[in-house]
Amino acid sequence: MDQYRVFGNPIAQSKSPFIHQQFAAQSKQLMNYQSEWVALDQFEVTVQKLIANKGKGANVTAPFKEQAFALCDKLSERAKLAGAVNTLIFSQGSIYGDTTDGIGLVSDLLRHQVQLQNSKILLLGAGGAAKGVVQSLLEQSPKSLTIANRTLIKAQAIAQQYPNDAIEAITFADTEQITFDIIINATSAGLSGDSLPISDQTIKCSNTCYDMVYGKDQTAFLKQAQQLGVEHIIDGLGMLVGQAAASFQLWTGINPDVEPVLESLRAQLT
Structure with a gap:
């Protein structure tokens, strides 16, 4: 075996x-x-x-x-x-x-019928979780991919790796000056329960808010987005299963069906 x-x-x-x-x-x-x-x-x-x-x-x-x-x-x-x-x-x-984290994220967004091509995407955070998904997001040809972080130099270090005009780096404070279609949280705030350092207005103007973490209850970020009327509220459970499916395919050459596994996991959380 x-x-x-x-x-x-x-x-x-x-x-x-x-x-x-x-x-x-x-x-x-x-x-x-x-x-x-x-x-x-x-x-x-x-x-x-x-x-x-x-x-x-x-x-x-x-x-x-x-x-x-x-x-x-x-x-x-x-x-x-x-x-x-x-x-x-x-x-x-x-x-x-x-x-395979980026593949997992993108496949889950597409599974939820989120339009990535020509969209303005805001990626919050500049740690390992953010680094792991940038390439996969850029492959979807967004209009822009903006990496926001408390420390600008960390976001710039990621952006400078990619010879792509669509990518830029800003601070959290700078997000108030721009509107985005999709906001993806790659910070640890989803786990800690802390609120994100971006304004209600920035969140409200988006149509999709995605948190890479998941749990029995909604994260603080997703609760905030829901209260502000954002259309698509998505947690990271599908990303977890999606990245596992990509690993499984690398090992076996087989692309598994994620839906029944997702349903089982979601039921376990309740």
Whole structure:
């Protein structure tokens, strides 16, 4: 049976084993996919141990995505630009790394019939979550992709990686001067429950608000957007399943059906 893992610290909360077991059952793949807690100084050793045990691949979550990047012999263009990896493929003594977070985000937005082409997109935050999705968003040919962050230099560092006139970097305060069609929260505010440092007016003018995190209850950002009458309010559960589906396809060549898995996970949250 093919061996796969998701590595993280912490890891107990991971939905990945459930998701991949569902995908494997759908497509009749013999796959042993388990979560594994890894000590902070044991990531490389743990990966090599999986390879020695005939592992075929692994997912990587916080705080190991940069370490996974450094471990790879080959990288996708997306991973090179993101500087992080969430999917490892082991083949013929080589480690290939990719990042599927952006694919997961875009596929979920499209699944909700959100128009990305020619849209003005605001991406909040300049950490790893934001870096991981920029390339995939740009591939959808938006009218503009604006990265906003409290520290301007961090947003500029991401924007400068892309030779694309559509991308720009601003501060949170600058967002008041511009209107956007889509606002995507890639900051930790969704997890902490803090409100985002952008105005009600900025949110109100958009037609879609997306938070990369999810939970039993709506995040503070999505509640705020709903109260302001934003048409599309979407949490990150579909992104989670979408990025897993992209990993599964990289490993098996099979594109799984995300809908039944999403329904099961959503039911588990209530």
